[in-house]
Amino acid sequence: MKPDAAGLRHAALDAHAVLLVDDEPQALKWFARLYGDEFVVLTASGVTQALALLAQRGHEVAVLLTDYSMPGQDGVALLSAVRQEHPHVSRLLVSAFADKDVAMAAVNQGQVEAILEKPLDEAITRQALREALATSRQRTRDKALIERREATLRETLGFLAHEVTTPLATVSGYLTAMRDRHQEALACKPEVAFIGQRRPGEVKAMLDAALRRSDYAQSLVSSFVQTARDAYHADSSASLRASDLVQAVLDEYPFDEGESGWLSCDLERDFTLPGRRDLLYLVICTLVKNALMALRSAPPAQPRVHLVLNRASPAPGLPPQAVIQVIDNGPGIAPDVLQRLTHEPVTTRAASGGSGMGLVFCQRVMTSMGGTIEVRSGPDDGAVVNLYFPSIEERLNEEPT
Structure with missing residues (x-):
């Protein structure tokens, strides 16, 4: 069976089509x-x-x-299969009065959502199709939302595991150093422990850094933990100021x-x-x-990191x-590295534990x-990372009504 011209025009869209299954050719043409x-x-x-068509174009x-x-398998068998394999599809049954008992059984078993009588x-x-189409789209949106939430939690957990490793490794290093420098207590002061220092204040500096x-x-x-909690609640309107975030x-x-x-x-x-x-x-x-890591690797005479709240255009026009x-x-940042940042994991610090996932994570959050996120740089010319946020009007226009 060849799809009609309208089907071809819309083939790139998400679920939007109505599939009629009937063994009467005239009924198909009429519908x-x-x-x-x-x-x-x-x-x-x-x-x-129908199952063959759904296997190819079920989306x-x-x-x-x-x-x-x-003939052969009846409509209820098809509805049951579609319910399992294509859960986003709204399922309607066309039934003659003589099939009413079977149709009601299909409703009670959850295989069909509505019955239309011949x-x-x-x-x-028309009204039933409109409502079924709206239901299907809502299911698709709900499924996409759940998948986005799951992906966000997975990515955030992976990113968190990597980010926490660095400070914990530093804490472990400081504690190991102090353990190695621990000295036996003096006989005259058995209750006092001593930790050797290579310079005055070194132990306190290590404790402060570890803390x-x-x-x-x-x-x-x-x-x-807050991300995990919020993932299961509807997003609320934001009241966070950019200055408060930077200060935190x-x-x-x-x-x-x-x-x-x-x-x-x-x-x-x-701004908000x-x-x-x-x-x-x-x-x-x-x-x-x-x-900071870039500055440590090749410190200039006066290292500087400048955080600015601004307004700028992300592209000409x-x-x-x-x-x-x-x-x-x-x-x-070298040009060959710069063009790959935010699109794929890339790092120049693999030897020290870098994974390159940081900017990819930032891009997905934005x-x-x-x-969106933009990175500008040139060799020996520092780096500028711009985080562009949509205006309040744009965010309101994008919210579902």
Whole structure:
């Protein structure tokens, strides 16, 4: 069976078509002609042909309308198979009065969502198809939402595991160093323990650094827990200010000694952020960490990381958008690495445990919020990372009504 022209025109879309299954050729032609003005209609002359069509184009079919009485397998058998293999499809049964008991059984077993009696009433049938199409689309949206939530949790968990490893490894290193420098207590003071220092204040510095990193690791874990909780609730309108998010990173990030002095901020052009604080917090922390690591690898005379709240256009011809910029004056990024960032895992620090997943994670977070991420750099020219956020008007227009 060849699909009609309308079917070909819409083949690239998601589920949208109505599939009628009937063993009477005239019934198929009549249905396609009568309802083709409003719906994309596909037809099949029996259960076998319908299952074959669904195997190839099941993602296009939103509504199945099948006759009950057909040679070979009946309509209820088809409905049962579709329920298992294509759960997004709304299932309707066409039944003559004589088949009423069978039809009711199909309803009670959950294999069919509505029954239309022969001969079909046009107005009733159109309304039933509209409602079934809406139901199918809602199922598709719900399924996509669940899949996005699951993917977000998986990616966030993987990212979290990687990010927590670094501060915990540092904590472990400091504790190991102090254990190795532990000295036996003096006979005159058996209650006092001693830890050897190579320079004054070294032990306290290690304890302070370990404490900062353990606090940071705890904040990452708390962020993930909040993400997991929020994934099962509807997104609420945001009230988080960009300046508050930047300030939280400055207060909580575990900077090495002296590194906090490398940072400067320009927070005057503040704005309201979309999305949840936890994911955006991980994004900003990742960008700050990347900038600090770049500066450590080839420190300039005056290392600098500048965080700016601004408005800028993501591309020529597009209106300005709210943007968070993370700017450093490090060694820059090689062109072959730059063009792959945010699209695939790529790292120049594999030897020290880098996975390259950081910017990929940031890109996915920004995309989920309707924004995007841009990285600009050149060799020996530092790096600029722009996080573009949609305007409030754009976010309202994108929300389902």
